[in-house]
Amino acid sequence: MTKKYWLMKSEPDEFSIYDLKEVQVEAWNGVRNYQARNFMRDEMKIGDEVLFYHSNTKPPGIAGLMTVASEAYPDKFQFDKKSKYFDPKSSTENPRWFLVDVKFKKIFKNFIPLEILKGDNKLRDMKVLQKGSRLSITPVTKAEFEHIVKLGS
C-alpha cells in the first residue's frame, strides 16, 4: 500500500500545530462533513503524511507536518450530549462520525501563507486553493506535498 498525502485544516484558536507538539498525538475531533469523514474512514492509513493548515487566522497557511497515527475509529464526542459535536442521529451500534489520530512531525521553519500557495504555479491544482473550497480534509499529490515541504524548510 503506497503512502498517501493530505491536507487538514484546523483553526489555531481551537487546535494549533503548537498544541499538537505539546501532546504529540491527538484525535482529530469534530469533523462533521461526510466527504472529510470518508477520507479518514476509507482512505487514510497509518504513516500517511499530512500538511497541517491553520485556517481562519491571520494569515492562513500551512504551519507544518504530521502523520496519520491510527486506523479510523468512532469520534466519541458524537455520543456526548454535552459536547457541541453531539449528534442525536448517531448511535454506538451505528456511529456516523469517524476520525483518526494524528502525530506531530514538525513545525515548518517557514510558515507558508495562503497567498504564497495561491501564487505558486506548481500548486495551482490543489483542492484547498479552489474558489469556495471549504472541505477541511483534502488529498494532496506527492509532487505538491514535496514542493510544499521544500517551501517550508
Added chain:
DNA sequence: GCCAACGTTGGC
C-alpha cells in the same frame, strides 16, 4: 464583522 460559497435539512 461581512458575506459568498457550500452543505444539510426537511416540507412537500
Added chain:
DNA sequence: GCCAACGTTGGC
C-alpha cells in the same frame, strides 16, 4: 426527489 431555508466555513 426537489429545492428553499438555514447554518457553517473561512478569506477578506
